[in-house]
Amino acid sequence: MSNISYDSAGSLVYSPGDETTIVYNPGDIAWVLASTALVWIMVPGVGYFYSGLMNKKNALSMIFLSVATIAVVSFQWWFWGFSLTFSETAGPFIGDLKHFALRGVLETPSVGSRRIPSIVFCVYQLMFAAITPMLAVGGFAERAHLGPILVFVFLWSTLVYDPIACWTWNPKGWSFMHGSYDFAGGTPVHISSGSAALAISIYLGKRRGYGTEALAYKPHNTSYVILGTVFLWFGWFGFNGGSALSANLRAANACIVTNLASSVGGLTWMAWDYRIERKWSAVGFCSGAIAGLVAITPGSGFVGSPASVLFGFMAGTVCNFATQIKFFAAYDDSLDVFASHAIGGIVGNLLTAIFAQAKVAAYDGFTVIPGGWLDRHWIQLAWHVADSVAGLSYSFVVTTMILWAMHYIPGLRLRASAPIEAIGIDHSEMGEFAYDYISAGMSDSDTVRSLPHSTATALGLDGEAEAHYMKERTSTARRSYMT
Structure with missing residues (x-):
């Protein structure tokens, strides 16, 4: 590390070995690292949000998957994910293995910004991945096995996320070179994941009892x-604000528009739900807040606060009505x-093409763009349509x-x-529960044998599912009792 030093102002100085020097601002590094922590907390936030919406017998599995996904992707990103996405010698669609196992990723300037070293950019982008x-x-x-899901996460990150992120954010990517604006992940994060979820839903088929009273339950918690929404909203300041990769006015503006779009999105979705049910729905507000966050993500570094109000309103409206698509399809x-x-x-992508402004992008002091429709740059919308369609199609097909x-x-x-689905993924796949509704105080074999039947009856299982449940519970209880 002899090529790293500090100047008189306390800034980090990197000397590549020739006569040039590169100066990294400690404030920029600190902001990006803090944003990394903010985005990290979003992942379990997704887990809690999903868990609360599900049936209680599956509540723990989704929270578990959130932290397990962090672990799987952290390894994948170290192994080859970062290199496939952000290698300097990448092609228009995917990178190479120049930085395999993070080789050469430390003090050199990042491809995202020369204001921060590559290792800082790497760990920040890991959170998006x-x-x-x-x-x-x-x-x-x-309705899915947990072990194969973790394998799927590794494969999907490699074959879907990395290519889309490469063509969007790597300076060598086709979408980046054509001038598409995606500040924090409209296509690589949201369109790709939503399209993948559609492919997954179609592949898995409908849940057992779909369309009947058996699945006509409300969110169990x-x-x-709300807790998941809090984590997501909180972390989104790092998600969008941190994407400036510097502590500057553009980052501050991104935080302002992010919060405003989320607020308007939540109020809009809740108002639409109130129109139908005459109830002030907390779930509706949270859904709209997240929809607003999703929509403002690609435009947060390009649009001003007046436009962000429209982002939130349109997201809260369009996404609310889009929830009905699944019933027609x-x-x-x-x-x-x-x-x-x-x-x-x-x-978000389409509105960004319309409302992006060159003066907003220039808040960081160095970004120069032609802008969107507000700046009379009409072709921008076509590029955003192409990018959105490419991301949606590629993710769906490859998934x-x-x-x-x-x-x-x-x-x-x-x-x-079907029996595993009826019992619940928590019991069948984990043997653990979000709530301790089964007593652990067993003192004799009669209790051990009677417990599975009483619990299965309480869960309202049919004959096939109850037989499977009793077999699993008896085996587990016998091992526990003998131990």
Whole structure:
């Protein structure tokens, strides 16, 4: 590390070995690292949000998947994900293995900004790579095996997220070179994950009892929904504000428009729900707030605060009505990931092309763009339509290919059987529960034998599911009792 030093002002100085020097501002580094922590908390936020919307017998599995996804993607990003996405020698669609296992990723300038070193940019972008498959995992809710899901996350990150992020954010990517504006992930994060969730929902088929009273339940824990929204809203300041990759006025503006769009989106969605049910829905508000966050993501570094109000209103309106698509198209997207993220991302991309302004982008002091329709740059909308369609189509097709490839590999089939689905993923796949509704105080074999039957009856299982449940519980209880 002899090529790293500090100047008289306390800034970090990197000397590549020739006569040049590169200065990194500690404030910029600190802001991006703080934003990294903010985005990290969003991933379990997604888990809690999804968990609260689901049935209580599947509540723990989604929270578990949120932290497990961070672990899987962290390894994938170190192994080859960062290199495939942000190598300097990338092609128009995908990078190479120049930085395999983070080789050469430390003090050199990042491809995202020469104001921060590559290692800082790497760990920040890791958080985006982690939250994106977690959003898509919502498509597996209540009817998929957990182990194969983690394999899917690794494959999907490599084959779907990395290419789309490369063509969007890498200076060598085709979308980037053609001038598309995507500040923080409208296409790589939201459109790709929402499209993947649609593909997953179609592949898995409908949940057991879909369309009957058996699945006509409300979110089992609205407090979890609000808690997840709090984590997401809080972390989104780092998601969008941190994407400036510097502590400057552009980052501050991104935070302002992010908060405003989310607020308007939440109020709009809640108002639409009130029109129908005459109830002030907390779930509706949270859904709209997240839709507003999704929509403002691509434009947060390009639009001013007046435009962000429209972003929030349009997201809260369009995404609300988009939740009805699944009933017409007859697929079971139980958490409305496609409606909130894919549709919300498209809304954000199109509005960004219209309302992007050169003067807003220049708040950081060095970004120069021709702007969008407000600046009479009419072709911008065409590029955003092309980028949105490419991201949606690529993610859907490749996700479907991954799902069916895993379908024919022993041990990797994702769809859970009807008995497992009836019992719940928490019990069948984890043997643990979000709530301790089964007493652990067992003192004799009679209690051990009677407990599964009483619990199965309380869960209202049919004959096939109850038989499977009793077999599993008896085996587990016998091992516990003997121990």
